Amino acid sequence: MSKIGKAPITIPAGVTASVDGQTVTVKGPKGALEVNVVEEIGVTLDNGTVLFAPRGETNRHRAMWGLSRTLVANLVEGVTKGFEKKLEISGVGYRAAVQGKNLNLALGYSHDVIYSIPEGIQIVTPKPTEIVVSGIDRQKVGQVAAEIREFRGPEPYKGKGVKYAGEFIFRKEGKKK
Structure with a gap:
């Protein structure tokens, strides 16, 4: 039951x-x-x-x-109430900004990543290193947050990349002599 x-x-x-x-x-x-x-x-x-x-x-x-x-x-x-997911960006020069219906991400690539915001989803960047995805459809909010995180997922050595707020990144030790 x-x-x-x-x-x-x-x-x-x-x-x-x-x-x-x-x-x-x-x-x-x-x-x-x-x-x-x-x-x-x-x-x-x-x-x-x-x-x-x-x-x-x-x-x-x-x-x-x-x-x-x-x-x-x-x-x-x-x-x-609606749903929201918060993302944090960490890394030197990594930042995000909303420009019209697009999210512009500088994630250490040779080019900026431009993500077009889907219908029914609002994206706000209160700080250049913080992204808030909100909407009324829980599945859509989670999917958009996962797609943004996928552009540069957090790496285990320095912790650089896009991660969910409150997410724990298991850190690894680098090479030793």
């Missing part, structure tokens, strides 16, 4: 949810999102709460039960 899946999702004030077959749509102050729930899970909307129930007893049914509930809970949280 899924501990996550059996917990109901309460819809807060100012947010509307609707279930149409396997599609759950959530609208709130920050926008609207929708997700298609897999066929193995039944979804019902009852008095401001969304309930999930598996339609069978296989391992896949139980796995999809918790996943489906979490996906809809992320929609509700996204349209009310």
